[in-house]
Amino acid sequence: MMVMDAKKINQIAPLLRIILKQDGRYPLVRYAETCPSCTLSVEMNPDRPEEAASQIRKALGRVGSGGLETVCVQGVGCFQILPWPRPSEGRVAGKIVLVTGAAQGFGLEIAQDCAAQGALVVMMDINEEGVRRAAEELRSQYGPETALPLKVDVTHEDSVMEAIHQTVRHFGGFDVLISNAGVLKADSVKRQPVKDFDFVTAVNYKGYFLCVKAASPVLAAQHKADPSYRSDIIQINSKSGLRGSNRNFAYAGSKFGGIGLTQSFAMELVEDGIKVNSVCPGNFFDGPLWSDPNNGLFVQYLRAGKVRGAKTVEDVRKAYEAMIPMGRGCTAADVMKAIYYLIEQEYETGQALPVTGGQVMLH
Numbered sequence: 001m002m003v004m005d006a007k008k009i010n011q012i013a014p015l016l017r018i019i020l021k022q023d024g025r026y027p028l029v030r031y032a033e034t035c036p037s038c039t040l041s042v043e044m045n046p047d048r049p050e051e052a053a054s055q056i057r058k059a060l061g062r063v064g065s066g067g068l069e070t071v072c073v074q075g076v077g078c079f080q081i082l083p084w085p086r087p088s089e090g091r092v093a094g095k096i097v098l099v100t101g102a103a104q105g106f107g108l109e110i111a112q113d114c115a116a117q118g119a120l121v122v123m124m125d126i127n128e129e130g131v132r133r134a135a136e137e138l139r140s141q142y143g144p145e146t147a148l149p150l151k152v153d154v155t156h157e158d159s160v161m162e163a164i165h166q167t168v169r170h171f172g173g174f175d176v177l178i179s180n181a182g183v184l185k186a187d188s189v190k191r192q193p194v195k196d197f198d199f200v201t202a203v204n205y206k207g208y209f210l211c212v213k214a215a216s217p218v219l220a221a222q223h224k225a226d227p228s229y230r231s232d233i234i235q236i237n238s239k240s241g242l243r244g245s246n247r248n249f250a251y252a253g254s255k256f257g258g259i260g261l262t263q264s265f266a267m268e269l270v271e272d273g274i275k276v277n278s279v280c281p282g283n284f285f286d287g288p289l290w291s292d293p294n295n296g297l298f299v300q301y302l303r304a305g306k307v308r309g310a311k312t313v314e315d316v317r318k319a320y321e322a323m324i325p326m327g328r329g330c331t332a333a334d335v336m337k338a339i340y341y342l343i344e345q346e347y348e349t350g351q352a353l354p355v356t357g358g359q360v361m362l363h
Helices: 003-019 049-063 105-116 128-142 157-171 194-225 249-272 297-304 313-322 332-344
Strands: 028-032 040-042 070-073 077-082 096-100 120-125 147-151 176-179 231-236 274-281 352-355
Touching: 003 028, 003 049, 003 070, 003 077, 003 157, 003 194, 028 157, 040 049, 049 194, 096 105, 096 157, 096 194, 105 120, 105 128, 105 231, 105 332, 120 128, 120 157, 128 147, 147 157, 157 194, 176 194, 194 231, 194 249, 194 274, 231 249, 231 332, 249 274, 274 332, 297 313, 332 352
Parallel strands: 040 070, 096 120, 096 176, 120 147, 176 231, 231 274, 274 352
Antiparallel strands: 028 077, 070 077
């Protein structure tokens, strides 16, 4: 599909999704180049969202929105209007949530919990097979519309832009972006290869920027359709974004920079009804980032000599647990409480919320 056509779809579908809200629920708006019959035909200029929204409302005033199945936009194509497919109970019921890095670890557990709490989830990951399997499990548990898996490389703009476009084509828009994809390469500053530093920076820092760049115009279009509409961008940061990390400077630097992006994005995007916040978890000891037997952080830190006197992976783990006042690592359940708080709290943006068991305390 041509770039111009994608841009038009990315503007029109979110407008339709918000305008056609009924009984407190937004429908799914699914793009199709052609359709056998058209319930409503509209001519509009998608480059002027406010004007386009007005034209849609005028057309609906003539035919009504009850029983509306398709909207055809001249020069663009047809949009199927589908009812919301899930029950209305749950902390994110009625919302469409995008999660990057969703094939494993925190990202997978975030997607699973959002689905359990009533959302539809778009699961993005560079691991195509892993994210496909994860989405299939959610579909079998909650219904066929529950999860959309997409292969995404967050370090490449074209890949991110295409994923956002495929989301809009399939669902009509979304309400929450959770930028979770992240990597870590621990080493001494005296010897870390530049390629490792660049890799960490590209995924954790540049990847967050590219996701927000691609997602924010869609969220802004929905706000133009209804100025009372609010959406959320949440970056999964780290306690290492609040305090430096010995022999882990590439990761800490990318996370410090991520909080700078969060604050700056929040200041700009508030006019579009978009809240932007970061969650800063403590150490997720049971996830693959820490516990992978080949390249997890416990293994990396043992090799790097980060914990003095440690002889085994278990020695490293015990040393890190001893640093936490609450005596344990962070869990996905801890992080989900923070995510839901930020979504539900309308009067909060530009924040970095620690979830560290007291290991990092703000002052």
